[in-house]
Amino acid sequence: MSFVPGLGMAKGLFLTLRRFFAPKATIRYPEVKADVPHKFRGRLQLLYDEWGTLKCETCFQCAQACPVECIDMGGMDTKGRYHVHWGAPETYGERREESALRRSGRPVPDPAYDHFAPIDLAAVDAVLDEHDHDPAKMLQILEGTQAAYGHLPVAALKRISEATGAWYAMIYGTASYYRHLRFEVPAAAAQTAALAERRPSETAYGSALDAALSGKRPN
């Protein structure tokens, strides 16, 4: 079939004709704005390409655009001559080692990606079934999910968002509000204790908050 002359052309022409009548992807920006949830914060992350080079070009556009100036960054220019930075001088870090990893030819592990690792979603689905996919029972769903996985993986949160119809950012907001819900794999008990040791003030604040919430007067 493939050697019929002009068949490929006919196929292409038919494809473009179908596209001609298909709905358009353009969003007319100043008139139409994307429907962003009001708790949307986004998650900042630096991405690597497949050779292990940082995709960040140190162009500072994100830092300049950040309304609350929470993004700090620093780096060299492409010749490695200047040490440029945006934000407070004590906070900027080093820019990538240009192409050293690229030359090595190996993919580079990026712990940031671990959050997005695909997981077995059967447990989340079971929890969702149990709670009727009801976004009003979000806390129970999240607690069930944490009981199943030990923490709240990103994939599970996305699954919950899909299944209940709640915005991901809302779920993220809910999950980050309750301190017994966690996004990270729980560390060893000793490490947790060491952490608590280093942050006594926060623990104290937490217990005071607990007391206030449960109606007791702080002692």
Place this chain on the structure above:
Amino acid sequence: MTAVSRAWGRLTLPGKVVFTIVPLLVLLTIALVVAIGLFGTLVVDILIANIGIVRFVVAVTIILLLSPPIAFVIIYMEMKIIALMNLRLGPDRVGPWGTLLSTVHGLKVLMKEDFTPTGADAVVFTWAPVVVFASTIMAVLVIPFAPGLFGQDMNIALLYFFAVGGLTIVGLLMAGWSSFNKYSLLGGLRSAAQIVSYEIPLTLSVVGLLILAGTMSLNQLVELQGPHLDAATGQMTGAWFTDWFVFRQPLGFLIFFIAATAEGNRTPFDLTEADSEIVAGFGTEYSGMRFGFFYFAEYINVFVLSALTVVLFLGGWNAPFDINGIFAWLNSVQSVVTFPTAFAWDVNPAAVGLPLLFIVALAPVLATLILGAPFYLLRSSTKWWHAILIGFVLFNVLVVGLLLVWAYVNFEWAAGLFWFLGKTFAFVYLFVWLRGTLPRVRIDQLMGFAWKWLLPASLLNLFVTAAAVLVIGG
């Protein structure tokens, strides 16, 4: 005086030409009107005696005036259609649905600096776009738009068309050579090689058609595809689209269309100014209005080639079906409704008498109110002045539509123009569609296709047609 001379000195050569010719033309026109007013019949008699020259001048003026709008429409079509095919919206800011964007582009080109590079052959550099543009415009002169609506009816119109179209090569070579730039020269030579190569199958593919038709006049070619007296049988034939030459010369049509695509420098054969690959070919050093002339010429060329395809193979101004024949047949079959078989819509405004005044004065107001009323009554959120605006727009659409229908029914040329432009712009759409779909060929593929496939195919078409005419006897 110094200001005037300084301004004159700043003008480029084409600017000087335009600023000389346009006032001269305006003066001549005024003089002509004054002369007709003063001497009346004498001037008219002189004009009628030289009707050929008058016709030529009028035709050239009209074509020159009409060519920028045609180019603008085609440029807009190209932007919009390709955008829609790419799932984009395309131009949508300037004018309704972005229709004025190409006009604004044209104005922008006018305002840009018109730059002549150091070392360029200034005279040739200046005249190259003129030659390209003129050769394209001159080709429009023989195209029959509608019955009685054509520049010149030559008996060698087709030959003239190919000869004048071949002049484009000279312009492109001039542009490439005079730019003092090796890339321009390369682009010019490439385009010359391409156009010369494709000129041969383009011309040969039509010869079979000429054998069948026995004439080179485009008008007669169109008439042969419409209702005409068949010499052999002595009867009227050809009211339907089956008499179009495309059904008698399908291979010729295919070759002609492919070669025309290459001749017009359109995708997939647009190597000469492949804007994504070789800077701009022969146009590398051009800027401002001189570049604009190349651009205009390209798009008018698209129109001209579509028009020629329609004239030669798709019946030109002829309607694809015989509406009167259909109505006559319907009348013979049934007697419930009587369809008019000969349309004549005689409106005699004088016969209406004094009420005509009231109709003229009241009809727009009443129609506006009546047409706007449903929108006001059926949707409570419509403001009254919105409803009146909608009514007024609807009234205008209605009146213009009725006027067009009236013109179509009463004037042969209006109906002819409708079908001709419809078919031509369908072909323009096809050209744009191809550009939105096909990738560009390589230069060796381009040449190989012309010489190894199109040329033998057109020769085959010619021989088969000639043999068939010999055997069947015309």
